[in-house]
Amino acid sequence: MTLTQLEIFSQVAELRGFTLAAHQLGISQSAVSHAMKLLEQELGVELLRRHQSQVELSDIGEQLLLRARAMLGLANTMRQEAADARGMKRGTLRIGSFGPTSSIKLLPNILQHYRQAHPGIEVHIDEGPDRQVVQWLEERRIDIGFVVLPEERFDTFALIEDQMVALLPAAHPLATRSELSLKALCADPFILTEAGSSELVSRLFNAARLQPNIRYRCSQLLSTLETVSRGDAITVIAEGSLPDSPHPGYVKIPLSPAVKRQVGLAVLDQRQASPAALAFIELASRLNPQ
The missing domain is CATH 3.40.190.290 (D-Maltodextrin-Binding Protein; domain 2)
Known part of the structure; x- marks a missing residue:
């Protein structure tokens, strides 16, 4: 089992298709199919049910997807910690944002300063309703999210x-x-x-x-x-x-x-948050002092 296989599994599950996952990952569809076949053979279970136009997760696939995303999250944290030792010259930060309050009034200013401080960090932003951002956090699809407080499920940091x-x-x-x-x-x-x-x-x-x-x-x-x-x-x-x-x-x-109403940032577990996420929290809190 490799991290590449887990990343492919996660993308196929999210996009519900081999072709879309291949396009997203920049590899061939045959490479996606081969990786999934090897992963299923190693685990000895069917992770995906194939249909003509798309695929869907099996019951055990739903369960193991959460494990796969947790492992990918930890692997990303390791990369970020290594990048931190090199001055955070490389890395990825996945942010969830909802509505105009975060997407228009908070995020642009924070991102402007963040890119100046850490130009090597690649930032991915997903936007959706507030409850969807919470779901993304729970599923480890994002590293950090804007949320309406309180949110006792997460480690949170009030902003406005x-x-x-x-x-x-x-x-x-x-x-x-x-x-x-x-x-x-x-x-x-x-x-x-x-x-x-x-x-x-x-x-x-x-x-x-x-x-x-x-x-x-x-x-x-x-x-x-x-x-x-x-x-x-x-x-x-x-x-x-x-x-x-x-x-x-x-x-x-x-x-x-x-x-x-309070709006702030949330991470699943501050102790496992990547250096890129912690740097984003520190900067956002400094720009929006309570």
């Missing part, structure tokens, strides 16, 4: 704090209020955006034993803002995810009682 606000069409009858309760937001059609803190919004209403009138679900914040601006729905959203320039089509109103 903002507040949750109600977002209403500018012509809404409640648009002139100085603050709004969650109860006041349950009658109108509600839009839930999957781009950012959708889990937090759901928890807020559940904790208050309230049920918003969810009529829309959007994967992108821009779609949410457009829907509210048209007057089709209202929502609750993190203030930090909104554009800096005010929009004439909607107004933001603080919640009563106020609801704070």
Whole structure:
């Protein structure tokens, strides 16, 4: 069993295909097939079920994929520690990011300084909803992720704090209020955006034993803002995810009682984090002091 075989296994499982994995890894499809055949022969189990257009993991394949990613993560940490001894001249850092708060307002500035300090580190960024970033961390698909705190499953580092606000069409009858309760937001059609803190919004209403009138679900914040601006729905959203320039089509109103939100970085285990990840955390914390 080699790390190359495990990397191929991980890519085939993620992309659900030999051709896509070969393209991603820059090798031939026959090399991918050969590596998987040898790995399955050595382990004595079927890791993948082949179909005409794609492949899927067997039950034991699902289980061993987690082990493979853990081993690849540790191997990457070893490479990073060796690179650290050489001044971090080479290495890879995989980052998970969600929504405008991290992808637009936090990450660009951190990356600019990080590249200046460590130009040899290759940075890969995956973007998805906040709950998907958490899943990527658990599956070891990323080294570090932006998350909504608290997250007790991980070692975390707070970066910024903002507040949750109600977002209403500018012509809404409640648009002139100085603050709004969650109860006041349950009658109108509600839009839930999957781009950012959708889990937090759901928890807020559940904790208050309230049920918003969810009529829309959007994967992108821009779609949410457009829907509210048209007057089709209202929502609750993190203030930090909104554009800096005010929009004439909607107004933001603080919640009563106020609801704070913290965004930070998370790693699966700080003791096993690579030097590249630890350097990113240190720089991000310095640029965004609490």
